Amino acid sequence: MRNVVFIAPFPMISTTFRFAKALATLQGIRLLGVFQEPPHGEGTRVFDDHVVVPDALDARHLIGGVEALRKKYGHPSRIVGILENLQVQVAQVREHFDIPGAPAAVAERFRDKNLMKDELRRHGIPCARHKLLRCDEDAWQFAREVGFPQVLKPPSGAGCLATYRVDNAEGLTAVLREVRPSPHREVLAEEFLTGEEHSFETITIGGVPRFHSITRYLPSPLEVMRNSWIQWVCLAPRDISGKEYDEARRVGVDVVQKLGLDAGFTHMEWFRRPNGSVAVGEIAMRPPGAQIVRITSLAYDADLYRAWARAVVDNAYDGPWERKYSVGVAFLRGTGAGRVAAVEGVEAAQRAVGQLVVEAKLPIIGAPKSSSYEGDGFAIVRSPTTETTLAALKTIIETVRVRYQ
Numbered sequence: 492m493r494n495v496v497f498i499a500p501f502p503m504i505s506t507t508f509r510f511a512k513a514l515a516t517l518q519g520i521r522l523l524g525v526f527q528e529p530p531h532g533e534g535t536r537v538f539d540d541h542v543v544v545p546d547a548l549d550a551r552h553l554i555g556g557v558e559a560l561r562k563k564y565g566h567p568s569r570i571v572g573i574l575e576n577l578q579v580q581v582a583q584v585r586e587h588f589d590i591p592g593a594p595a596a597v598a599e600r601f602r603d604k605n606l607m608k609d610e611l612r613r614h615g616i617p618c619a620r621h622k623l624l625r626c627d628e629d630a631w632q633f634a635r636e637v638g639f640p641q642v643l644k645p646p647s648g649a650g651c652l653a654t655y656r657v658d659n660a661e662g663l664t665a666v667l668r669e670v671r672p673s674p675h676r677e678v679l680a681e682e683f684l685t686g687e688e689h690s691f692e693t694i695t696i697g698g699v700p701r702f703h704s705i706t707r708y709l710p711s712p713l714e715v716m717r718n719s720w721i722q723w724v725c726l727a728p729r730d731i732s733g734k735e736y737d738e739a740r741r742v743g744v745d746v747v748q749k750l751g752l753d754a755g756f757t758h759m760e761w762f763r764r765p766n767g768s769v770a771v772g773e774i775a776m777r778p779p780g781a782q783i784v785r786i787t788s789l790a791y792d793a794d795l796y797r798a799w800a801r802a803v804v805d806n807a808y809d810g811p812w813e814r815k816y817s818v819g820v821a822f823l824r825g826t827g828a829g830r831v832a833a834v835e836g837v838e839a840a841q842r843a844v845g846q847l848v849v850e851a852k853l854p855i856i857g858a859p860k861s862s863s864y865e866g867d868g869f870a871i872v873r874s875p876t877t878e879t880t881l882a883a884l885k886t887i888i889e890t891v892r893v894r895y896q
């Protein structure tokens with residue numbers, strides 16, 4: 492029996508729980524959890540045992556939690572977690588117990604966007620010019636070098652939080668007042684990349700990406716964050732084998748290998764610039780959010796949650812799979828603030844494209860408006876062609892209206 496430790500502050504969040512369930516399907520596994528909040532309901536059956544620690548983002552607490560489990564069940568064979576802001580700590584815990592998996596130095600390169608871009612640039616991989624700001628003058632110096640627009644963001648952010656687009660000197664003055672860079676509060680400035688934003692996922696084993704997939708963001712996450720009413724779409728095109736994706740594929744594989752990941756799921760963001768070339772936005776050594784694992788699974792008729800579990804626990808990949816469908820997700824959001832008061836147009840959308848909707852979660856009346864770009868609900872559409880899927884998603888976002896009060 493192999494002990495697999497899953498670290499998650501809140502294990503019952505449905506997107507997190509899907510990964511836990513996938514781990515539980517592996518052969519000969521004792522699934523142990525280190526959480527900040529105990530599981531309940533189905534969670535108590537999925538985990539064989541767990542410990543609760545006061546702060547699941549603190550490596551010392553995590554080490555204490557794993558040690559308690561180790562005393563009871565013996566040495567863990569794997570320690571894994573899917574959250575972006577846990578990756579370095581999970582790697583530190585692995586190092587502490589001498590357990591296989593990415594070391595902290597590799598996790599840092601995937602987590603710290605400044606380090607990441609230094610490394611990408613060193614290897615000649617195209618990405619935005621960047622500078623770590625420790626004072627206002629650093630920002631003005633960078634502005635003289637690259638001009639505008641720029642993006643200012645935390646070096647290790649996630650979910651687009653505190654990410655600002657800056658279009659001119661007045662904008663920079665205003666954002667600097669907000670973010671106040673200092674040696675204790677570094678801010679990352681990047682030249683603004685224009686173009687169409689995409690993602691590139693891999694399942695990598697032994698340093699070799701064995702599987703990859705591409706999705707398109709319509710519009711870009713930053714645009715979506717800046718406009719809380721935008722109902723946006725993430726689309727997996729039916730076919731990604733064509734020449735138009737050759738460079739993205741080459742760059743995507745290069746990034747994983749140059750940053751030194753041995754095994755895991757990776758999630759990269761990249762831009763197709765107006766001249767057709769590819770520039771890397773960033774990469775994470777974890778599965779993506781925004782329903783991308785789900786839509787990718789549906790595109791290949793495969794279980795990518797399980798594929799993640801097989802990769803990180805068994806170092807195994809059960810594909811290749813055939814990409815059979817175009818799948819996309821529309822995120823349901825709307826103008827205004829407060830709580831969800833009404834969801835209009837659902838029946839009309841259902842009549843128009845309901846036969847293509849394979850999964851949906853409608854906003855819950857009375858729930859507080861979500862601050863995330865994933866909005867308050869979603870609908871997933873699947874069809875044999877990209878055009879049909881995209882048209883159906885467009886119908887949904889044009890027909891469904893979420894009202895807040």
Ligand SMILES: Nc1ncnc2c1ncn2[C@@H]1O[C@H](COP(=O)(O)OP(=O)(O)OP(=O)(O)O)[C@@H](O)[C@H]1O
Nearest residue numbers: 619642648649650651652681682683684711712713
């Ligand atoms: N240099 C850039 N040029 C253009 N757009 C950018 C740039 N940096 C960030 N963005 C926009 O801001 C979004 C968020 O930036 P980034 O991915 O670095 O932050 P994040 O907090 O890790 O977000 P997430 O967790 O959603 O991936 C990107 O998806 C992109 O739309």
Ligand SMILES: [Mg+2]
Nearest residue numbers: 650760772773
């Ligand atoms: Mg990102």
